[in-house]
Amino acid sequence: MTNAEIFNKLQAILMDQFDLEATEVELKTNLSDDIDADSLDLFEVLNRVEDEFDIKLDVADNIATVQDLVTKIDEQVNA
Structure with a gap:
């Protein structure tokens, strides 16, 4: 999945x-x-993201911007 696809869903x-x-x-x-x-x-957003992308995110991760979240999703989805 590309970053653009991740961003669009997010x-x-x-x-x-x-x-x-x-x-x-x-x-x-x-x-x-x-x-x-x-x-x-x-x-709530992280729960929806986890459901949408079938991943697990650590709430303690430094997620401040949409880009931060895209990066974290990408790391999980494309691992």
């Missing part, structure tokens, strides 16, 4: 979870600063 999850437009979810988007996601929001 973008759809974030748009649905936070009622955002596609233009509001970019690789540089900071999950807490730009989307205003709190720890519960992030937990």
Whole structure:
């Protein structure tokens, strides 16, 4: 799976979870600063990501931006 495919799926999850437009979810988007996601929001997003990609993510991973999350997903999916 390519990073673009991962990003597209992740973008759809974030748009649905936070009622955002596609233009509001970019690789540089900071999950807490730009989307205003709190720890519960992030937990829910990570659960949806794990289900969507059939992977397990460590909540302790430093995930601040959409790019960070794409990278973590890529590491798991393409391992």
